[in-house]
Amino acid sequence: MTHSPRPAFSAAPEGAPGTMPEIVLARSVAPSDNSTSVVLPAAAGPQIRTGAVGVTTHADIVYATREDADGQDLPLRLDLLVPQTPGPKPLVVYLPGGGFVLARKEAAPERRTYVAEAGYAVASAEYRTVLNGATYRDAVADAKSAIRFLRAHGARYGLDTSKVAVWGESAGGYLASLVGTTRAVAGFETPNTPGPPDTPGFSGDVQAVINQFGLSDLLKFVADFDPEARQALLRPGTPAAAFVFGPATGLSLADDSEAVAAADPTRYVTARTPPFLHFHGSADNVVPPSQSLLLHTALLEHGVESTRYVLTGARHGDLSAMLGDPEAALPWSTEEVLGHITGFLAKHLGS
Template sequence: MHRDLVYASPTAGGERRDLRLDLQVPQTKGPKPLVVYITGGGFITANKSGNLDQRTYVAEQGYAVASIEYRTTSTGSTYRDGVVDVKSAIRYLRAHADELGISTDKVAVWGQSAGGYLAAMTGATNGTDRFDQGDNLDRSSDVQAVVDQFGAHDLSKVADDFDPETKAAYMDPGSFINAYVFGPNSTRTVATDHAANRAANPATYLSRSSAAVILLHGDNDHIISPSQSLILLDALRAKRVEGTRYVVSGADHGDLAFLGDPEAGKKWTTQKVMGTITRFLDNKLRD
């Protein structure tokens, strides 16, 4: 384990802030294919220590797994900053691949919830430099595979499967969704600012250069509408980008122990779910 590697030092909240990553590398011969893990946190937090068991499982299958911090609404940052940060981490890891014992010819991004959204944005924007800022710009930030678990996509419809009160709360100008698109104290919303919503939607950037995607969503998700992954799947198919959607029966929004539901995470840590992820990684990252 390489801990607290500083991969970028962007501005957040008016101050420069070091962004760090933890990297697990199996102790076997040869460079390891790279998977960049992007944690969730409602666009408010980004704790790179999260989901260690799942990350370790993937590392034990022979992958180098980097878990990254990124800027969030807690420092007044927006989705643009988050995508910039993910791409900065990928370029950093490519620039230091030899010393870290990793192979970066093919890279996957794997995210959950807010991290799933950022993973989809990262893979969709292959081939464009719109979100490439900072150091190591001589290295590519393109990825070859995206694992998107219960992420949001079309933010104006993120609560469409829920009751009217919940939908109204998500579309309120002060909601975490609108804060991540427009920044703090904005009165704009993705429900009414269609151009801003399109700019924040991974589907907008899809092209033949975009990475292959697997989408995993629980049909009992109470935080991100399950239809979000179907919306992106339809967009992938329309652009002829490889995509597959898996619905996990009875599953809610990942590990919800922090909300008083210690059982919710179990459906996401089964051999069936984790095996689906690693088989996809094997197919896309290994020759």
């Protein structure tokens, strides 16, 4: 499927029904170096199946309250899936994608259920986006608040919160990477919020990260595309630029390289960073595969466990809802891919 490049995103006013990011699809994508990665053939199935294990759903749990652009309370919610099996369940926090415009906690229901049925409590958390006037620091702070909330209420929901994994797709993968790399880094707890962090006394740290086709360097990803796509992505005031610089920005991503570098999870990698699992499609023309490679390489250079899978011919995750492309979802919901995810979780969280 090919599309002409367009303005990076368009969005209706906050709260408008049907708000949807408009996505630039590049005509060409530079290949990445896969010498340190595992290349998988086109994942054609079998697809995952759910229903073998009972799962309890706790919906619309408010984990924090912020202020919206009008100074009104903005509750942030999560949904929690807990398998109906004995004993406390290790926790996985899922961060949905949405181009910095959306953060629908209802995303990826089958994949989340499949992981829950494998023995994990899976929370899907919404976070603030550019429609709420948020920057990446705010969204990371929201994710950490969700983790602290779940640790504080672990006994109520039957959770084992001694080890927590964060799992994200696309923009959610980018934020998950920042959550994993910014342990004890000032400015990533509750910026722009008066008072102490939500649920003080509980940690927002994680012990494992799953990054599916997320960004890392928000400027370098543009360089991997054709000139038309680069021009569209470097317009002033795109949601990506607003997510870095703030909602009223007139800047493009090319106008302040230091601010863009500060938004790159590779900047914060240390030897204490938790292990990572990355996935990327070789034909991803929304977030080029070099983005996960940049982070994977930085992790390896610091001696951090990092595994990167490249799916031959796969595109950018589940675009079926956004672009009417159901085939784009299929490689990401196979037993093979989800098996790598549950295997990684078993290694680092137990089960």
